[in-house]
Amino acid sequence: MPLSNRRTLTQYLIEQRRRFPGASGELNALILDVSLACKAIARSVAFGALGDPSTRHISAAQPGGDTNVQGEVQKPLDIVSNEIFIRTTEWSGNLAGMASEEMETPYQIPGPYTRGKYLLVFDPLDGSSNIDVNVSVGSIFSILRLPDAEREPGRDVTEADFLQSGAQQVAAGYALYGPVTMLILTVGAGVVGFTLDPNLGEFKLTHPDIRVPADTQEFAINSSNSRFWEPPVKRYVDECLAGKTGPRGKDFNMRWIASMVAEAHRILMRGGVFLYPRDTKDPKKPGRLRLLYEANPVGFIMEQAGGRASTGRQPVLGVQPSELHQRVGLVFGSRNEVERIERYHADTATRDVANPLFAERSLFRD
Helix, strand or coil, rough: CCCCHHHHHHHHHHHHHHHCCCCCCCCHHHHHHHHHHHHHHHHHHHHHHCCCHHCCCCCCCCCCCCCCCCCCCHHHHHHHHHHHHHHHHCCCCEEEEEEEECCCCCCCCCCCCCCCCCCEEEEEEEEEEHHCCCCCCEEEEEEECCCCCCCCCCCCCHHHHHHCCCHHHHEEEEEEEECCEEEEEEEEECCEEEEECCCCCCCEEECCCCCCCCCCCCCCCCHHHHHCCCHHHHHCCCHHHHHHHCCCCCCCCCCCCCCHHHHHHHHHHHEEEEEECCCCCCCCCCCCEEEEHHHHHHHHHHCCCCCCCECCEEEHHHHCCCCCCCCEEEEEEEEHHHHHHHHHHHHHHHCCCCCCCHHHCCCCCC
């Protein structure tokens, strides 16, 4: 189909709204604000070390120095991207508040602006450590409803307002800043992909019904952590590496980009499975990825595309958050592979219960 004949993001959202005659249009407006933020971030990323004049000549490759609430060093573009998300979405009257990887506490919509009924959680620039080497990065976002918005309109938001399971998401998506800029979106009716037309500055619908193949021969994991993996993960990877001569009877390819948006996008386009599981490297952390603004939106997208997302022990969309920046282990992608990994975790749990001497905290466990 010629690009000029493709629907824009605005047209797609209008069509989706027609399915719900009573809808106010606030969600559509919020998603369009988010898409505008993604366009602005794409422009800043594209300037690279030259620095985007619109962000006061901050260099994308220049080390930051400050650390965020996660204890991670911030790149200048992390800070710029966070500010872009805030300034582009706070004014419209659709948001009650926001939460971000770069902010320790929820962001309150300033007094001069009207407060709405939605919450926005986001990672403004996922994979920013890859900027120096010109690898694809992206933005991830999730939209939730404010609890009791009708009963207490305009109130300040609290951390508890954001502690909703992934199953309660209204919409989720990510922008990928690569050779082309893409926006992947779900509003609970499947997954669609839009490509930014640089001539018009519009996102055009290019992938109308994205589906994740149920089977795959590709997996992604950071093998440098293998000595810290739990037995189910080690079992799965060992079987993949054994190839045709092993129990799986087929060869697998391994991929690792270290940018979850890029990993998720590859899986949406051609299948695969991504593992960033819980391990023993830091026993105080039950995982590496943040539940609310990384695992949940990607999990929602995968499930809507026919894939599966899990902690290894339970569906990630069923995890009840306990804190704003909570971390979890995450496995997502082709359904049959994710379910296999879940079975391996279940098998290990059964063996540990049946043999308490060899359980996690037992006398004979090394």
